[in-house]
Amino acid sequence: MLTLVGIGVGGARSMGAGAREAIASARAVYMETFTSPVPAGDVEEVRRAAEEGGAAFRAVPRWAVEDGGEILRAAASGDVALVCYGDPYVATTHIELRARAAAAGTPTRSVHGASALTSVVGECGLHQYKVGRTATVTRAEASTPYGVLRENVERGCHTVLLLEYDEDAGAFMAPREALAALLAVEGERRELALTRETFAVIASRVGTAGQAIAAGSVDHLMGLDAGEPPHSIVVPGALHFTEADALRALARCEGEPRSNSETARREAHRMLARYVPMVGAAMREARERGADERVLDCARDYVADAEEFLRRGREGQAILCIGYADGLVDALRIGAGLEREDGAPDRG
Amino acid sequence: MLTLVGIGVGGARSMGAGAREAIASARAVYMETFTSPVPAGDVEEVRRAAEEGGAAFRAVPRWAVEDGGEILRAAASGDVALVCYGDPYVATTHIELRARAAAAGTPTRSVHGASALTSVVGECGLHQYKVGRTATVTRAEASTPYGVLRENVERGCHTVLLLEYDEDAGAFMAPREALAALLAVEGERRELALTRETFAVIASRVGTAGQAIAAGSVDHLMGLDAGEPPHSIVVPGALHFTEADALRALARCEGEPRSNSETARREAHRMLARYVPMVGAAMREARERGADERVLDCARDYVADAEEFLRRGREGQAILCIGYADGLVDALRIGAGLEREDGAPDRG
Numbered sequence: 001m002l003t004l005v006g007i008g009v010g011g012a013r014s015m016g017a018g019a020r021e022a023i024a025s026a027r028a029v030y031m032e033t034f035t036s037p038v039p040a041g042d043v044e045e046v047r048r049a050a051e052e053g054g055a056a057f058r059a060v061p062r063w064a065v066e067d068g069g070e071i072l073r074a075a076a077s078g079d080v081a082l083v084c085y086g087d088p089y090v091a092t093t094h095i096e097l098r099a100r101a102a103a104a105g106t107p108t109r110s111v112h113g114a115s116a117l118t119s120v121v122g123e124c125g126l127h128q129y130k131v132g133r134t135a136t137v138t139r140a141e142a143s144t145p146y147g148v149l150r151e152n153v154e155r156g157c158h159t160v161l162l163l164e165y166d167e168d169a170g171a172f173m174a175p176r177e178a179l180a181a182l183l184a185v186e187g188e189r190r191e192l193a194l195t196r197e198t199f200a201v202i203a204s205r206v207g208t209a210g211q212a213i214a215a216g217s218v219d220h221l222m223g224l225d226a227g228e229p230p231h232s233i234v235v236p237g238a239l240h241f242t243e244a245d246a247l248r249a250l251a252r253c254e255g256e257p258r259s260n261s262e263t264a265r266r267e268a269h270r271m272l273a274r275y276v277p278m279v280g281a282a283m284r285e286a287r288e289r290g291a292d293e294r295v296l297d298c299a300r301d302y303v304a305d306a307e308e309f310l311r312r313g314r315e316g317q318a319i320l321c322i323g324y325a326d327g328l329v330d331a332l333r334i335g336a337g338l339e340r341e342d343g344a345p346d347r348g
Numbered sequence: 349m350l351t352l353v354g355i356g357v358g359g360a361r362s363m364g365a366g367a368r369e370a371i372a373s374a375r376a377v378y379m380e381t382f383t384s385p386v387p388a389g390d391v392e393e394v395r396r397a398a399e400e401g402g403a404a405f406r407a408v409p410r411w412a413v414e415d416g417g418e419i420l421r422a423a424a425s426g427d428v429a430l431v432c433y434g435d436p437y438v439a440t441t442h443i444e445l446r447a448r449a450a451a452a453g454t455p456t457r458s459v460h461g462a463s464a465l466t467s468v469v470g471e472c473g474l475h476q477y478k479v480g481r482t483a484t485v486t487r488a489e490a491s492t493p494y495g496v497l498r499e500n501v502e503r504g505c506h507t508v509l510l511l512e513y514d515e516d517a518g519a520f521m522a523p524r525e526a527l528a529a530l531l532a533v534e535g536e537r538r539e540l541a542l543t544r545e546t547f548a549v550i551a552s553r554v555g556t557a558g559q560a561i562a563a564g565s566v567d568h569l570m571g572l573d574a575g576e577p578p579h580s581i582v583v584p585g586a587l588h589f590t591e592a593d594a595l596r597a598l599a600r601c602e603g604e605p606r607s608n609s610e611t612a613r614r615e616a617h618r619m620l621a622r623y624v625p626m627v628g629a630a631m632r633e634a635r636e637r638g639a640d641e642r643v644l645d646c647a648r649d650y651v652a653d654a655e656e657f658l659r660r661g662r663e664g665q666a667i668l669c670i671g672y673a674d675g676l677v678d679a680l681r682i683g684a685g686l687e688r689e690d691g692a693p694d695r696g
Contacts, residue, residue: 016362089470099594112462112555119460122437129482207460246447267664295679316615319664320671320693327675331643345668
């Protein structure tokens with residue numbers, strides 16, 4: 001039997017009877033500390049619980065879980081516990097290890113723990129059902145988390161960003177490093193997902209006595225030393241007033257909490273804001289020139305449709321209609337031998 | 349001091365030292381059971397822990413937490429614990445109560461518990477970082493969760509759907525009821541977010557001895573009696589092969605696990621699949637008719653741009669370009685006195 005035990009964000013003290021029994025009754029207890037920094041005291045407490053129960057205890061590095069050979073062999077013939085920080089299955093390596101055990105016919109079970117993903121959101125006072133996809137910022141990769149952040153913030157969703165932790169190098173990414181990496185992507189892509197003015201939150205050491213929640217502009221947060229890990233960054237999307245109240249009450253907050261989703265407006269809104277006036281001006285100019293009224297009437301109808309689709313949240317259809325209206329009017333310009341000027345969509 | 353204590357998904361047995369101390373040292377312990385069904389044995393265990401510590405214990409209904417007057421008054425002058433299933437802050441009522449206490453100057457703290465949101469995903473063997481926004485299906489409201497599901501599945505994200513629980517009526521929504529409600533929305537909106545063929549998972553009583561994970565087509569799942577609550581439904585987006593392996597190993601799985609994100613193709617893909625051939629046919633017809641070559645060349649370039657933008661994931665820009673090309677060609681048709689036929693975008 002392989003039991004995956006999450007000790008939660010509160011450390012070994014937050015282990016309940018289920019976790020302690022799984023550890024005490026195991027023949028071998030493995031503990032991994034590569035998915036998140038774990039205080040030495042917590043490792044010692046798990047070691048003590050294991051040894052009191054007569055189990056062999058071993059702290060294991062990443063490769064031992066990824067390879068999994070020793071753990072799976074031990075679990076095939078006796079009770080084995082793999083102990084982790086938070087909830088066991090936030091790390092995909094643990095899911096894969098469990099699936100391999102189950103596929104080989106070894107019984108598996110879980111003792112769930114409080115995950116940073118839910119705990120962090122709660123400690124910031126944000127509504128869980130507004131949280132979008134999560135991403136991890138690493139030194140090698142800020143472009144993927146930037147894309148996740150953009151999709152979330154455009155939809156009014158909050159984003160929890162986890163930060164790289166490299167146990168072998170003893171290195172964790174500081175929040176200000178992660179923010180700088182995201183700003184660098186913003187500089188290239190300019191999609192307004194994260195700017196120096198974005199309101200964000202740094203949640204540090206959540207669930208422990210040293211917990212700290214700092215909120216404010218990215219500019220402000222980059223000036224802070226967030227101290228010891230683990231840290232997460234939360235970027236709110238649209239803030240409900242009760243969320244703003246909660247942030248004010250629970251966080252060390254520079255300035256007033258504010259929504260970011262108005263800035264990072266959805267693409268359809270940005271496009272219509274740009275093209276509706278341009279198509280309107282081109283239509284007036286064409287009408288004065290005596291261009292084909294049938295085409296102009298049709299274009300006028302599709303501009304109105306684009307705006308109506310946008311109001312109804314049918315964004316793709318809104319973009320299609322404004323593109324179509326733009327094409328109708330520009331065909332008249334091209335036919336009259338005029339330049340298309342700025343009115344045509346950007347080329348690839 | 350107000351301490352919010354989450355007992356996790358494993359019930360009162362999963363309470364650790366932090367939770368037990370918060371309960372034992374409180375003057376008053378309130379326990380709410382309206383956010384999720386809690387077994388009577390768990391309520392009794394918390395009551396015992398409270399009374400052993402000399403605290404007054406009270407099970408409280410929803411209004412007592414929403415109103416909050418009694419709890420906040422007690423917490424202003426002594427130690428009070430509010431005990432909940434899962435993690436305390438998945439319920440927005442608890443965040444608001446805490447924020448009100450903090451704003452009134454009452455110290456607050458949390459003992460986090462394992463939430464169903466993370467536990468369910470792990471027990472299904474799915475990758476946490478691919479989980480999109482969560483929604484709750486209720487008898488009154490399946491349209492919002494349908495929209496959340498559509499946005500997630502289009503992006504390849506998994507969706508965790510929580511199901512209505514009405515403690516006062518003693519009623520929970522059965523998974524098959526929730527699936528039927530979502531199918532009814534599908535029938536109206538036809539956005540392919542959830543059909544009878546969609547591959548989905550029902551996770552029941554996660555974290556307890558009676559846990560069951562059933563997977564298969566919606567059609568298959570609607571034929572099952574999922575038994576006692578709590579239940580959640582998980583609709584996978586794009587499945588990585590390791591996730592499919594894990595589902596096969598961990599769930600009672602009817603048929604092979606399969607991705608849903610190919611069916612619910614993103615709007616831009618659907619639009620280009622429809623309009624690129626139509627615009628191409630209209631261009632050929634116009635060229636044969638001797639229409640203005642300058643306009644046709646321009647339309648051809650924009651069709652190519654639309655396809656290139658789609659390949660690069662710039663979906664809004666792809667839709668704009670195909671709409672523009674369509675408009676260019678249709679202006680020629682209108683100018684020639686022809687009907688626009690099926691080639692024009694749908695009207696609002």
